[in-house]
Amino acid sequence: xxxxxxxxxxxxxxxxxxxxxxxxxxxxxxxxxxxxxxxxxxxxxxxxxxxxxxxxxxxxxxxxxxxxxxxxxxxxxxxxxxxxxxxxxxxxxxxxxxxxxxxxxxxxxxxxxxxxxx
Numbered sequence: 001x002x003x004x005x006x007x008x009x010x011x012x013x014x015x016x017x018x019x020x021x022x023x024x025x026x027x028x029x030x031x032x033x034x035x036x037x038x039x040x041x042x043x044x045x046x047x048x049x050x051x052x053x054x055x056x057x058x059x060x061x062x063x064x065x066x067x068x069x070x071x072x073x074x075x076x077x078x079x080x081x082x083x084x085x086x087x088x089x090x091x092x093x094x095x096x097x098x099x100x101x102x103x104x105x106x107x108x109x110x111x112x113x114x115x116x117x118x
Contacts, residue, residue, distance in 0.1 A: 010082030013092045018078050020099035022071030027106025029063045034112050 033040040040059045047054035047061020054061035105111045112118075 006086075008082075008084055008086040009089065010085035010087055011079055013087045013089070014075060014078035014082045016096050017092055018071055018075035020096045020103075021074040022067050023103040024099050024106075025070040026063055026067040027103035029066055030107050031112055031115065033059045033063065035116055 029043065033043055043059035043062030043066070044054065045062065046065050047057070047059070047063075050065070051057075051061045
């Protein structure tokens with residue numbers, strides 16, 4: 001008889017939640033660039049640091065840079081915290097769905113205009 005060893009699901013939960021954190025960061029930065037032209041300019045400067053011809057895509061280059069850094073850092077932190085744990089999937093799944101909805105709203109122009117009072 002073959003005995004199966006069940007691995008903890010913590011690393012998968014860490015990956016799921018870090019993806020949600022990354023898209024929330026992108027959404028929040030998107031709202032920030034819509035709210036402030038100086039913040040938008042600073043996001044372009046962040047993108048210019050490592051993306052050739054970043055001015056061609058504007059502040060999106062910096063938004064993506066910050067999102068990737070936030071995603072990777074949160075993935076490392078969450079992986080280290082959850083790597084040996086078996087997590088009930090209800091809470092992280094609900095968090096992911098709520099985060100996905102919020103991130104979607106943060107890039108939806110009519111919602112941003114409502115949020116910023118435009």
